[in-house]
Amino acid sequence: MKAANKHTKIIHAATKVFAKKGFFNARISDIAKEAKVADGTIYLYFNNKFDILISVFEEEIGALIEQVKKLLSTEDDPRKMIEIFARNHLSVMKKNKYLAEVIQIELRQSAKLIKDYRNNKFSEYVDIISSIIKLGQERSIYRATIRPGIAKRAFFGALDEISRVWTVGISTEYSVEEATQQILEIFLCGILEPDASLI
Amino acid sequence: MKAANKHTKIIHAATKVFAKKGFFNARISDIAKEAKVADGTIYLYFNNKFDILISVFEEEIGALIEQVKKLLSTEDDPRKMIEIFARNHLSVMKKNKYLAEVIQIELRQSAKLIKDYRNNKFSEYVDIISSIIKLGQERSIYRATIRPGIAKRAFFGALDEISRVWTVGISTEYSVEEATQQILEIFLCGILEPDASLI
DNA sequence: AAATAGTGAATGGCTATTCATTCATTGTAT
């Protein structure tokens, strides 16, 4: 029978192979081997190679959204919420390096790879940041001069670039906690020395 | 004669084609056509397709480094220096969309594309940020608790993600000035309302 | 008339996708 978990098995295998080789260098036979199925079997579950990539985005990021939304639902303070988002993102990326790689690299070219595919799931994920910022502004906790649409990009971009350290073989290492603390310090307080207006 | 400017012509053509189609979908014949030379001519100036991409990185980012270093050399205040870096980066990326696209997308996969190619030029560029931060720390203008190695990533990642708005066809638009101002507000002061410790 | 630069059609290697066939499971008839 067409086991539902074979679909999932292929998705996970594809995530790994895409991460390691990149979409174009990934061979269908690599994915098949990784998933321990025959090449042809993949076409029983997916229409083509692009379809596999899209499914990886939708399903893996979908799960990420579920997870962070659940965590956020227990918190009300926008400062804590932004912290939860950052810590969760960084720890998932550190733990799931294959997913990290796919988001950082393949997702970015997806618009070019696949005609008329909009990354709705991805936008939905990043928009969580702007909604937290808006909430904070309503409560006068975050500055009204901050534009949520720009700040969400700045925040996500910062998290994304910071987490790249764990995917490529860069020597400098730091922990999720350290990275989270730094990101929060920068975004909440800025990098200026509080009494630097002197000089 | 082996005109030096034919080399440059090919580099610019390649930047454009790589930006539009991505490295793997770019055909040598596309680049040749764009540069108005024969397919074979490209191999008189470059060893192979990868070599073209590497040259694009080295030469285009090399020029970017020259430019920003020159601008920075006239300034001494680390706060202004970080501003100069941000404004310059954003305005170059808004103006030169092909280069922006190549940096944002192709550069990221270069490690995977090309065995043992380290993006020295790119690291050199991003390291300008950490050196500005260190300078600021020495003068007690930037907090000592900020780790320059992490902050440079956060700052560059923020700039990079913000400038993506100009490359992909996203509806929301903002100017270089607006983006620069927001980035500086966030990084220098943070997003917290100054007297938000209330609540 | 050398020497050098440029050309573009032909080659050769590579791989996504297909599809004829096999295999496993379930149902039906004896």
Added chain:
DNA sequence: ATACAATGAATGAATAGCCATTCACTATTT
């Protein structure tokens, strides 16, 4: 209980098309 279909999942070798690179040839310079 055993034999026999029927169904549809799984397989993987064969196909068909694509494109980086080469190279025999032409054009241009010195």
